[in-house]
Amino acid sequence: MRGMMMDVPLLTTSIMRHAAEYHGDTEIVSRLPDGSIHRTDYARTWRRCGRLARALVALGLSGGDRVGTLAWNGHRHLELYHAVGGAGMVCHTINPRLFPEQIAYIIDHAGDSVLFVDPGFVPLLEGLLDRLARPPRVVVLADAAGMPASSRLPGLLCYEDLLAEAAEDFDWPDLDENTACSLCYTSGTTGEPKGVLYSHRSAVLHAMAIVAPDVFALSARSVAMPVVPMFHVNAWGLPYAAPMVGAKLVLPGPKLDGASLHALIEEEGVTFTAGVPTVWMALLNWMAENGRRFGPLQRVIIGGSACPPVMIERFRAHGVHVVHAWGMTETSPLGAASTPKAKHEGWPEERLAELAAKQGRPLFGVGLRVVDGQGREIARDGTAHGSLLVRGPWVASGYFRQEGAPAFAHPGWFETGDVVTMDEDGYVQVVDRTKDVVKSGGEWIGSIELENIALAHPAVREAAVVARPDERWGERPLLVLVLHEGQYVTWAEMARFYEGKIPKWCIPDAMVVVEELPHTATGKLQKARIRDMLRAGKLPPALTS
Structure with a gap:
């Protein structure tokens, strides 16, 4: 017997539509490359998403086409996230910090039809032209006054001109929820970068999971600043999670130095932020050198690599709660987060600090196993260590355009390459990478x-x-x-x-x-x-x- 519930597909399109309808006046604040501040809201952003979707169709793009981005965290990049996937295309975020040969490989391998780039990345793209087998068309994320000149890239298109020529009443397609919506490549530390192709379903489920109290704890009262770049594994899902709950978004652009980040936190009332340890170490050092404190900031998510316990202690000295998280490109990325349970209440500070230093316990929907060299599960005693395996509805089952590649070593499970311990409550602690x-x-x-x-x-x-x-x-x-x-x-x-x-x-x-x-x-x-x-x-x- 089947249940009698409506069959409504899980689409990222529903996220920004919901934000526009019920949180329409909530701000989206962006720091632009020139240092100025741009302000908009969810209602205007949704209308511009409609214009952008129409502009994409006018450029000749259709379902499944890849749309590349070379951009920092800003309001136009957010529009691309929602318009491209919502129109049935694939938003391919490209990391501009990779080596030029890697960027060229990624653009060619993905088969990007068009690239949307911040003005500051036009010189980077010019340097890649001779490496590209099929140079795509280029749209610059600027208005007419901000368009750069380029002798090597004739026919540059202006983003704001494209939107001005398009109507905003786009007829959003009713897609299958397993349709691809975004694409991100691994950093390629061994071999060529590999593409992870996310679906609408996986993106929505991931966003629903990470807003939970024991993960990001996001709500309509939050002011969220994703410091993790939007070109890195979907900015940890925040471009979907923040509008899903109606949180104010603060997008820091390219200026990620301590002074710039602290100014945004104070001026915009940021209560939540997320990023990698190297960024936070620089911020904490700047604050110590300048005698500054955090005002509104309550919660910081640290992931990407293991967070040193001393960093957690330094944030706590400022009254900021740290959540240590674990994930990877292949897991969308969040797979585990370290927050205490009721049983830990009353524990001494040193034991709570040890718990916070762990990468955490799995989110609902994520399955974790730790196995030895023969594939046997090890004891969950917090001491024995082995290889971490993961599975779930937002975990990759393979790589883009590698359909003929060998199957994963453990059928139904993705081998992460992390060596970990796991305790009886499921808290994992990364001991090392297998190769390290x-x-x-x-x-x-x-x-x-x-x-x-x-x-x-x-x-x-x-x-x-x-x-x-x-x-x-x-x-x-x-x-x-x-x-x-x-x-x-x-x-x-x-x-x-x-x-x-x-x-x-x-x-x-x-x-x-x-x-x-x-x-x-x-x-x-x-x-x-x-x-x-x-x-x-x-x-x-x-x-x-």
């Missing part, structure tokens, strides 16, 4: 814990741990540090700093101090490059005991 674990004398040493300990030292600004070849043990951990300006620390001092915090055999045997560490386009440490530098003898001499 130090294998010493037959035992695994996780690099993340060693890095977090080093980051608690007052002289250390950034830390990475990689494996160094060792004749006796096979591998031993090497500590690579960036120090705060004017600071100095000896190896003996760092070795003492580790004592009593981890088993003695896990303490790194050597230390290297460098001026900076390499990062991926999304702010993660590029440990593969550090290992390459070590093998090539390009690191400074190691300090040892």
Whole structure:
């Protein structure tokens, strides 16, 4: 017997329509590249989405066509998110921080019919032309006065002119909820970047899950500032989640330095924000140097890479609650969030801090398994570690245009590449990435814990741990540090700093101090490059005991 409920498809189109109808006067604030502030609201944004959808059809685009974007977080990029998918096309957000050859590969592999770019990215696109097999048409996200000149890109189209020529009463198609709505490529740390193709259904379900109290806790009373870029895995779903609940949106544009972010938080009354650890470390350092405090900010989501416990403590000192989250491009991205349960009430502060440092427990809809090398589930005791597997309605089942690729090693499950522990309540803690674990004398040493300990030292600004070849043990951990300006620390001092915090055999045997560490386009440490530098003898001499 089937239930007698209406068969209404889950479409992203319904999100902005709902926001316009019931939260129409709620503000959307954008900082533009020139530093000025643009203000609009959900009602006007929905009307402009209609114009944009008509403009896309006028350009000759139809269902399934890919529409690329090279843009920061702003009101026009938000319009693209909702108009492109709603019109039956695929919004392909491209990370401009990737290497040029990766960007060119992604544009070609996706088969983008048209690119919408911020004016500041026109020179980047000009430099890519010779690498592109099929250069798409280009629309600049500007008005006529803000159009750049380009001798290499003739026929640039103006975004505002396209919208001005289109009516706003678009007949939004009644799509199947499994229709693709957006596309995002992995950062390609190994091999070429791979495309993850999201559906309307997956995007809506993901947004509904993350607004929950134990995840983002978003509501119509929230003022949300996604610092995570909209070109990175759907800005963690916030362009859908914020309008879904009617939250005020503050879009920071390209200026993500401490002073700019703090000003927006104070001036716009931001209560919620989300981003990667490197951005928050820079903000916290700026605030410490300038004696500033957070006024309205209540909650910050930290993900993308493991959040050091010292960062959680620094936010708490400002009265800001941190939620440590886990996810990846293939999981839309949120899969787990670390918030306490009723049983944790009354726990001592140090135990609550340990809990907050974990990546968290799975959201409803997400299944997690931790297995050993033979595929057997390990004990959920918070100590045994193994490979993390994930499945769910917003988890990728494969990659775009790789339909003939080998099936996943564990049928029905996606292997994340993370080595984790899991406790009896389902809280996972990432010990390391599979490729970054130090294998010493037959035992695994996780690099993340060693890095977090080093980051608690007052002289250390950034830390990475990689494996160094060792004749006796096979591998031993090497500590690579960036120090705060004017600071100095000896190896003996760092070795003492580790004592009593981890088993003695896990303490790194050597230390290297460098001026900076390499990062991926999304702010993660590029440990593969550090290992390459070590093998090539390009690191400074190691300090040892």
